[in-house]
Amino acid sequence: MDVTDTIYDVLVVGGGINGVGIANDAAGRGLNVLLCEMNDLASATSSASSKLIHGGLRYLEYYEFGLVKKALAEREVLLKNAPHIISPLVFRLPHQPHLRPAWMIRAGLFLYDNLSKRITLPKSRSFKFDQQSPLKSDIKKGFEYADAWVDDSRLTVLNALSAKAHGATILTRTQLVAAETVDGIWHLSLLDKASGETLTVRSKSLVNAAGPWVENITGKVVKERTHGLRLVKGSHIVVPRIHDDEHAYILQNEDQRIVFVLPFEQDYSLVGTTDVDYQGDPQDVAIETAEIDYIISITNNYFKRQITRDSIVHTFSGIRPLLHDEAEDAKAVTRDYTIELVTEGHAPLVNIYGGKITTYRTLAEAAVDKLTQVFATMKPAWTKQAALPGGDFTDRETLMAQYAKDFAWLPAALTARYVRTYGTIAKQLLTGCETLADMGEDFGAGLYQRELDYLVANEWATTLNDVIWRRTKLGLLLDEQQKQRIHQYMSQIA
Template identity: 45%
Template sequence: MKKHTHRSHSADVHHSLSRQSQPLDIIIAGGGINGAGIAAEAVSRGLTVGLYDAQDFAGATSSASSKLIHGGLRYLEYGELRLVKEALAERETLLTKAAHLIKPMRFRLPYLPHLRPKWQIKAGLFLYDHLAKRCVLKPSQLVSITAQEGLRPDIESAFEYSDCWVDDARLVICNIKQAHHQGAEVRNYCQITHAQRVNDLWKVTLHDERTNQEWIRFCRVLINATGPWAERFIEQYTPEKSPQTMRLVKGSHVIVPKLYNGDHAYILQHTDQRVVFVIPYLNRFSMIGTTDIAFDGDPYSVEADHNEIEYLLSVCNHYFQTKLETPHVIDHFSGVRPLFGDSDAAAQAISRDYELTLQHQGDQAPLMSVFGGKLTTYRKLAAKAVDSLAPFFPDLSPTNSQHSIFTGSINLDVPDLTCKLTKRYPSLTPYTINRLIEQYGQEVWAVMNDFCETESPIIPGFYRCELEYLIQSEWALKLDDVIKRRTKLCYDSEPQSHAEITKWLS
């Protein structure tokens, strides 16, 4: 089997330094889902691209979501029909595009008549089923609740509908790998510290944390996809003023032992008109979220507070017979959503839609900023962003991202791949093989290329070859890059293995 190769970071830096005099078409600040999606879209349409993130790719909001590809059932109550329709259509597109990362999931909404009337729920689900074409996902239905569900005895029925689950951080990495393989220059831990217009170009100053070097890149268009930092990026690093005022909202989740059997999720209505998801997580946990709390701190240091944790547990306890308390919480995480819109509206009522702005005068190099957005609509957002650059790039190719498939999902046949991996690597457990396929799909062969049957794992099921792959091919630099974002092995690892991984990384 051909050995997987990937240019080292130092070689990457040397190569980019040697061609600094060659302006890129676009430079993207921010390696979350929107920046990654725009990079993949732009390079596939013939543009030269540089993508830089001050921390790790998916290091903030894009790895702290509810991990859903969904239309947003509750957005219907706020009249967001266009957004819901677009998101529903994208579910089907992304199911094919990233089949190894995205899985159909059934959601159950327990019926409590004093919260929302039955006719309202039925009407909402009818729209949810029919606003966009649906080929793969099953329609909604009313189901009976049995005692085995673990819900309160008085809950006898639930409305069931389809959405999808996704590993959010790996979806970001897939887009970045696709962009890089097609020629994009990508770098994490590399911050844009200043941007100024020079004639018809942007002169962008970057500081690389890995090498402690400062260097310059020029580009024709600068794209601000920094998410919660979008307003701050414009005001602090460019000569422009922000056209939007952002509202930052904290969303927190908790991880607890598995609450019930089954692969379905629950969407729980609360008396404050919010909904809380309970989602199967990593086969042995339940993930509960999310909250909507105004936030004005540093998004990198956001954490769930005691009140949020108690709120999420109390909503679950209102529905389930198993009563959760704080000691049951295995882990918690928070992300900051960058929203814009009515400054007086409640957080849950603010639109999850997005806006793309272009700032320039005459022949000036334009600054594009991405405000808002959600995981499900990232590809559509990226296509619209690049479409809007057509006046600056008349030779721009048409989009094909709706039909392109990530390498890991091309011709993916999970049972067949499982059988082949089991035969090739008999020492791997079924759990490990399933994890590898869910994370890498067809790329698992490159991951395991140098696997040695006799070596001891660093973490159960995690070997040196996979760690080297993450370093060389997925830009892993720090411990959390490996065990929290590229994998979810933080729940299987011990301090001794952390020390060994850190040694390899250094």
């Protein structure tokens, strides 16, 4: 289909979690949707988060009860709808009486337990660290509470897959470069970065979900006033596992900030994050030495196993596109979202400011609800009850057991990775394979030709980094030669 022949109902700019969430919601309500993403899906903030589906315990200190309640409720919804890529995670909070008194933490955890209904996640508790604790021996008391872990970039890709299944067109490496209204319809210039060609598509409405670039769209593309955005950088480091248990740790620091130490991809710990005001181009964001040293020093204050700059195997940084709320301190700026519908001076435009991975689904629902003014016969909201692609099963153990039976020839570690990456989609990926040899070339670290072909054909993967950092996290395991071979193979089949 030629995209220039159609007048779309909605054109969404931005293939981060908020853009794909909105495209999915709108397509499922019967609207004709086109989404354009200037790079890869989740190539910006939505692959650089701490990867938590959480209420945000520390936001209670800023009286953000509405945000925390909304986010807490989403944990159970998302755990049910995407059990392959989202799993419960128990956090341990070592007690440091001089930073926050026990009564304050207990009060926060009481609210956390009760602000929203918990179905599967356990209640918080206090406990004592024993001799086996990975923490320094002077840390004796702690608290435990549960949130959830998510593969953020896969959550983004799965929403795009669902949007496509509901009829949406998803164009990656396609940048919105200009927009004007002609006779009440948006005429939008899209630059195809692969061919260098610009095409004009038409749409009855425009959704600006460009994350850190939201003001670039409002200011330069649509040429209207801007709302006020505060860009706050956050960085993470990945190091070999600092502790052997399956818990996450939440460490309090003297500056009142907290740092997470999270189990990551079996053998690693993900540690972060920072809050640094950012003025540069979001595309160039990268970790600074001062951030690395900050993260290392807090971690070493708590854990017996010490880390150094040499321990680092990977880093990533992202920009929080936060709504400017006049807070002095970057860590205190609200993490909630604002959605505005502007209809004066041009065709309908919905701007998205702020938000969390955790609240993307409610944000998408609210954004599409705004469009009922434009599309009166639109179907009602539907995503709360809908499994994401590959998520139509109840628990990972049962699916693992079924795959171990159906694909007995598949190594157990690969079956486990397929379950937590693809869920039931793995059946489609493995169709027709009866032995490991049927999977084609072995690129290393458990990446076979069959998976790579699937990702290129179905999940918009076109470059090495799309595959090894966003569709999978195999970049942690592959060596340079293996990466080169994957790049070469992808260039051949592109």
